[in-house]
Amino acid sequence: MAEQQRLKISVVGTGYLGATHAACMAELGFDVLGIDIDQAKIDILSSGRVPFYEPGLEEVLARNLDNGRLRFTTDYAEVGAFADVHFLCVGTPQRSDSNAADLTYVDAAVDSLAPHLNGPTVVIGKSTVPVGTAARVAARLTAAAPAGDAVELGWSPEFLREGFGVQDTLRPNRIVIGTDSERVEATMREISAGQIEQGIPFLTTDLQTAELVKVSANAFLATKISFINAMAEVCEAAGADVIKLAESLSHDDRIGGKFLGPGLGFGGGCLPKDIRAFMARADELGVEPALSFLREVDAINQRRRARTIDIARGLIGGSFAGRTVGVLGASFKPNSDDIRDSPALDVAATISSLGAHVTVYDPEALDNARREHPDLNYAHSMLEAVRDAEVVLLLTEWAEFRDADPDELGKVVAETKIVDGRNALNPEYWRERGWTYRALGRP
Template sequence: MRISVIGTGYLGATHAACMAELGFEVLGLDVDQAKIDCLSRGELPFHEPGLPELLLKHIASGRLRFTTSYEEVGAWADVHFIGVGTPQKAGDNAADLTYVDAATLSLARHITKDSLIVGKSTVPVGTARRLQQLVIKNKNDGVDVGFAWNPEFLREGFAVKDTLTPDRLVVGVDNPDAEAVLREVYATALAANTPFISTDFETAELVKVAANAFLATKISFINAFSEVTETVGGDIRTLADAIGHDTRIGRRFLNAGVGFGGGCLPKDIRALQARVSELGLERTMRFLSEVDEINLRRRDRVVFLAEDMLGELAGKKIAVLGVAFKPDSDDVRDSPALDVAARLFSAGADVNVFDPEANTNAAKRFPRLNYVNSTVDAARDADLVILLTEWAEFKALAPTDLDDLVRGKRFIDGRNVLDMGVWQDAGWDITALGHRHVGQK
């Protein structure tokens, strides 16, 4: 079985390399020649642990190649995965389906052998059935082209693991032949007893957005309680631990902090609201508006705390540790960390930024910040240090690492990962989101 992957961004490049690791011949396609040239040299335009090694391994093995030709892909592959982006529309909450529509149409017109098209992109419910009809109307006569939907559940920083050893597989199909093909594709995972859920197109589409909406709600739930503990006192981490022991709730994603970001959760909950409104169900997902609002308020809170500690921000030097939306990633799309850094700068602060992987991407989006190459460079002469992305090296920081560097011993832990007692005992004025700021001991 030969596999093509249409779109070689984060999702597509990961899926292509992992399919090659599973033993398939794989051809990745993108309309961007520069991106194809980069990947063909074994170079990734983004950071993802473990993926560069797979890419180089299977370019060398010959199992993984890249092209810009739909003609080549359509004549060569037996299964075509579509993994192009579905960004948020400019000035609108809805998903932009321009790329997925164009990829599906181009593919349908160039397939010359019986094959299966499988959508992996995150799309509004109803898209798969519409695209299936687009394929039927535009495919070549005499060619049998099946259609299926197989949502991805990748976590940035763990994408290779999530593809090779997923916690579940969901496929939307309308005939047993398509299911049989996907069972063959994922035979390795199925042999390891990975749950396999075969359903209709609509359920498969909704599974991804439902999962992201639930996770976003869980994060905003604990952040809503952090607003309470910031006012009345209390320990938000202990509260999260206590309710997390309830097996109906669980501890994961109950981490109070500066909130969620990235290219999935914010976009997906907004697109879901837009889609249900189109269906006349605007009240059904109205709570997600408050989930989004709570999340954005956490960014305001960090700026407020900085003002509380420093008074006027103008002319003050602030060290920002981390601008990626999460650790083990260089993704700064809708990053709360980068947003906070930009707001501090706009308030007149001199902001030094260090992120182990995301400095370059952040500089493209907000070049006016001062990007430096280490925690030491960021913290030197700082009036305030703010931890905004929980990279391992930041979580391991001790007061003695910074004591002789900073101008003022002030720290905001935007991710609740440090032991505040240790820092307070060392003479630091430290606070974290979800804690009432009381100043130095």
């Protein structure tokens, strides 16, 4: 354990992944230096605040700033002189001109770090990248670093779920390292020693397999979510109940019940862009047909948004023009302020564009939503958002919304009509309280 504590780590990039990884590595006992080119972000983190919502992270960050194990900088020379191991945690968003991943930030980080690597060093990528990227990055590092071949690269994909980032970093369900270097594997084992002792699986693969793990997992997850949403389409046409169908399927050990919840579909900064980038990379590799099914997975996901809008429009007579709509939820999932590719915000903005007066409330994502959609109206409470609404849409399943009192809401709305886009409510109870209740995939 003493050896672990002496190891010095840098984390390149301090977005969601990087800030979480840096704070949690310090929590595990390492000396950590986080780096970013954004001085404002560094200032916020250095003050003990987190520039996004992630339960528990601010406490971990503040604790490790106070005990001196965690610092932040914008100086790559300082990082090069400080760390034995460098984790690449920069973003890989979707390119603006295609479905492919944008590797600009990965390349910029490597180009900035490499000139300061003067001795034997381990660099470990955690960003989600197209297969084949790691080999290219390794060559780029050794070509630009003064230490040359003494700089060795491994790839260890991250498996963070927003809202559970601290838990998933400190106690991951598996640790994967892609490398052909004994030194890289030994370094990763040293970093992960405490977790390995807890029984967390540690898997060593080649670089290419490690790169495929995260995107394969996300593709499988997206497929499972879209499958049950496809069944919701069938259920609506047949008059069946997709919730009872999902419950019945969940008892099959081959299928299981996790992520078999029908509703508005997935969004966020990972699943949508990852499956699209996966398809784009398969096309580049000449195996596009192998992943062609993901196009329908993506299409099913998008259709759920349109179907939610159609159900709401039907409840208010066929047109949104001049109507008042209350929307509960803006983030793509609960326990997050992330609005990237948020189904909730997409539905709200579309309804607004069709002439409705839309008011949105979300417990954490209002500031981000305002920046993205300043044309919408925003409320600071659930009751304020649904006041005088002719239809209410529940689009993000925050606990506050799941536990909402239909009688309390019924006192302020214009009409007791609700579309449950997440199948989060008890339809029988809401109907007993006088509400017209509709949900995706249910009679």
